[in-house]
Amino acid sequence: xxxxxxxxxxxxxxxxxxxxxxxxxxxxxxxxxxxxxxxxxxxxxxxxxxxxxxxxxxxxxxxxxxxxxxxxxxxxxxxxxxxxxxxxxxxxxxxxxxxxxxxxxxxxxxxxxxxxxxxxxxxxxxxxxxxxxxxxxxxxxxxxxxxxxxxxxxxxxxxxxxxxxxxxxxxxxxxxxxxxxxxxxxxxxxxxxxxxxxxxxxxxxxxxxxxxxxxxxxxxxxx
Amino acid sequence: xxxxxxxxxxxxxxxxxxxxxxxxxxxxxxxxxxxxxxxxxxxxxxxxxxxxxxxxxxxxxxxxxxxxxxxxxxxxxxxxxxxxxxxxxxxxxxxxxxxxxxxxxxxxxxxxxxxxxxxxxxxxxxxxxxxxxxxxxxxxxxxxxxxxxxxxxxxxxxxxxxxxxxxxxxxxxxxxxxxxxxxxxxxxxxxxxxxxxxxxxxxxxxxxxxxxxxxxxxxxxxxxxxxxxxxxxxxxxxxxxxxxxxx
Numbered sequence: 001x002x003x004x005x006x007x008x009x010x011x012x013x014x015x016x017x018x019x020x021x022x023x024x025x026x027x028x029x030x031x032x033x034x035x036x037x038x039x040x041x042x043x044x045x046x047x048x049x050x051x052x053x054x055x056x057x058x059x060x061x062x063x064x065x066x067x068x069x070x071x072x073x074x075x076x077x078x079x080x081x082x083x084x085x086x087x088x089x090x091x092x093x094x095x096x097x098x099x100x101x102x103x104x105x106x107x108x109x110x111x112x113x114x115x116x117x118x119x120x121x122x123x124x125x126x127x128x129x130x131x132x133x134x135x136x137x138x139x140x141x142x143x144x145x146x147x148x149x150x151x152x153x154x155x156x157x158x159x160x161x162x163x164x165x166x167x168x169x170x171x172x173x174x175x176x177x178x179x180x181x182x183x184x185x186x187x188x189x190x191x192x193x194x195x196x197x198x199x200x201x202x203x204x205x206x207x208x209x210x211x212x213x214x215x216x217x218x219x220x221x222x223x
Numbered sequence: 224x225x226x227x228x229x230x231x232x233x234x235x236x237x238x239x240x241x242x243x244x245x246x247x248x249x250x251x252x253x254x255x256x257x258x259x260x261x262x263x264x265x266x267x268x269x270x271x272x273x274x275x276x277x278x279x280x281x282x283x284x285x286x287x288x289x290x291x292x293x294x295x296x297x298x299x300x301x302x303x304x305x306x307x308x309x310x311x312x313x314x315x316x317x318x319x320x321x322x323x324x325x326x327x328x329x330x331x332x333x334x335x336x337x338x339x340x341x342x343x344x345x346x347x348x349x350x351x352x353x354x355x356x357x358x359x360x361x362x363x364x365x366x367x368x369x370x371x372x373x374x375x376x377x378x379x380x381x382x383x384x385x386x387x388x389x390x391x392x393x394x395x396x397x398x399x400x401x402x403x404x405x406x407x408x409x410x411x412x413x414x415x416x417x418x419x420x421x422x423x424x425x426x427x428x429x430x431x432x433x434x435x436x437x438x439x440x441x442x443x444x445x446x447x448x449x450x451x452x453x454x455x456x457x458x459x460x461x462x463x464x465x466x467x468x469x470x
Contacts (some may be wrong), residue, residue: 148389152369152385153372155378156373162372166365166368169397172397172401173393173397176400176401176403176404177400208392216382219382223373223375
């Protein structure tokens with residue numbers, strides 16, 4: 001079982017790195033959305049720093065969502081998804097590995113990029129640790145929840161907008177807690193409570209979301 | 224334990240035959256209760272000492288909000304029944320109930336806004352309850368959009384079932400996080416005036432209206448389900464006999 005997981009993980013990462021541009025696109029999108037805000041609101045740095053927590057988190061949310069649109073598509077089209085469903089190993093474990101690989105390649109890069117963009121928005125340096133930590137805890141939840149939507153819409157021709165409609169309402173708790181942590185840290189308040197809540201959401205998502213993803217994939221494959 | 228009562232629900236024909244009588248009873252109950260509640264609430268119940276007559280909109284607002292929430296719960300229950308026991312009627316119920324739930328949520332939001340204008344002086348505030356109601360509306364839209372997008376009927380039902388179960392698990396998390404967000408971000412500029420313990424003569428018509436709304440919901444749901452069952456089973460003999468017999 002463990003060997004299979006490692007093999008699967010290797011396969012997924014290899015496939016992802018074969019097309020580096022697709023990995024870079026969400027990052028570019030993330031940076032682009034964030035740089036649109038100063039252009040729209042004006043370059044005044046005090047105002048920018050106050051809205052920065054929300055801006056960074058909304059941009060991260062959208063970037064993760066967009067990167068997930070094609071998560072299962074190629075596997076669906078070449079038939080390997082059907083093999084996964086038929087495999088003796090539990091499908092929920094396989095999808096968990098897949099989402100983990102995807103998160104390590106795209107979500108983690110986004111987390112690492114965020115302090116730079118935070119600095120550009122005028123966030124003080126002492127808040128960058130909380131920014132990193134909150135995104136580190138929050139983006140796996142976003143990936144897992146988004147994968148539920150991706151699994152349900154994989155068979156559809158134009159799933160992108162529908163995916164956003166299905167999943168964005170479910171992202172709201174993560175958004176509130178993540179940007180709340182950053183805002184608290186900006187005001188010099190303790191942030192541990194927010195981060196613990198984010199961590200517990202992550203545990204909940206890791207344990208329950210794979211089951212929903214597997215159920216969604218079974219439905220989409222059966223169609 | 225005898226499970227025949229449960230297995231009967233697997234038969235669309237049995238459901239169609241039985242639901243005709245239920246529908247009649249429910250429709251009458253809804254009409255009587257709604258009429259009674261409206262007249263009682265709008266004309267007979269006393270005025271509120273602070274809000275005057277504008278409080279009377281709760282006789283529509285509160286039942287609609289009740290229904291909006293319990294309807295989503297119903298979607299998830301129907302989803303579980305559909306996924307576990309593969310019961311087609313549960314699929315039908317899920318897809319027929321979602322638009323009703325969405326419209327109830329919309330009515331609750333709209334009447335809330337109409338009431339908020341004279342009372343709070345604004346149509347909309349980012350209050351925790353309002354916001355979670357708005358999110359509930361988006362969740363309904365998601366279920367409706369998904370059921371429309373998938374052309375295969377059975378997969379659409381299953382996908383909606385999974386989505387509504389995921390939504391129901393998320394709903395408490397959303398609710399509490401929104402409440403937390405509000406209390407931390409926004410000092411209480413507006414506060415829903417602490418409801419004075421409602422006197423009996425205001426509370427009874429509200430109860431009547433809530434019951435009336437539930438009967439109305441059940442009646443509309445049955446009507447939609449009956450139509451959907453007829454459409455789905457249109458090739459069978461009993462549906463042909465039914466339709467031609469009526470014509």
